[in-house]
Amino acid sequence: MIPNKSNFKFQELTPITGVKPYVIRFWETEFEDISPVTSDSGQRLYARKDVEAILKIKKLLFEEKLTIQEAKIAIKSRVISFESQGHDLEATEHLSMKSSEKNLAKESVLTCLQLISEIKSKKNW
Numbered sequence: 001m002i003p004n005k006s007n008f009k010f011q012e013l014t015p016i017t018g019v020k021p022y023v024i025r026f027w028e029t030e031f032e033d034i035s036p037v038t039s040d041s042g043q044r045l046y047a048r049k050d051v052e053a054i055l056k057i058k059k060l061l062f063e064e065k066l067t068i069q070e071a072k073i074a075i076k077s078r079v080i081s082f083e084s085q086g087h088d089l090e091a092t093e094h095l096s097m098k099s100s101e102k103n104l105a106k107e108s109v110l111t112c113l114q115l116i117s118e119i120k121s122k123k124n125w
Helices: 010-017 021-030 048-063 068-076 089-095 099-123
Strands: 007-009 044-047
Touching: 007 010, 007 048, 010 021, 010 044, 010 048, 021 048, 044 048, 048 068, 068 099
Parallel strands: none
Antiparallel strands: 007 044
């Protein structure tokens, strides 16, 4: 459970999220939904939405077993809502998917990523 605060210091994140500091720093570089601000004293401060994003990313990567690329796509397509009020209908449906449906969805995403990669290399993007 997230304490009722608006900002969190970096050292507060591990006890709240259960994610190691070096992983959080890496995720900051990979996921634009984690965007801490730097205080006047040079300390990183995380808004409540950043903490919620870390928890959602943790769920996608560790529980749903998605790759980082798949998690980025899931977040961008808004399959997982970052609303603090809980899950919306799409998120609830996603979380209740059967394993075979998840595998099919994962294969579809991987196929799309491969196609995008091929197009990028052909167009030199």
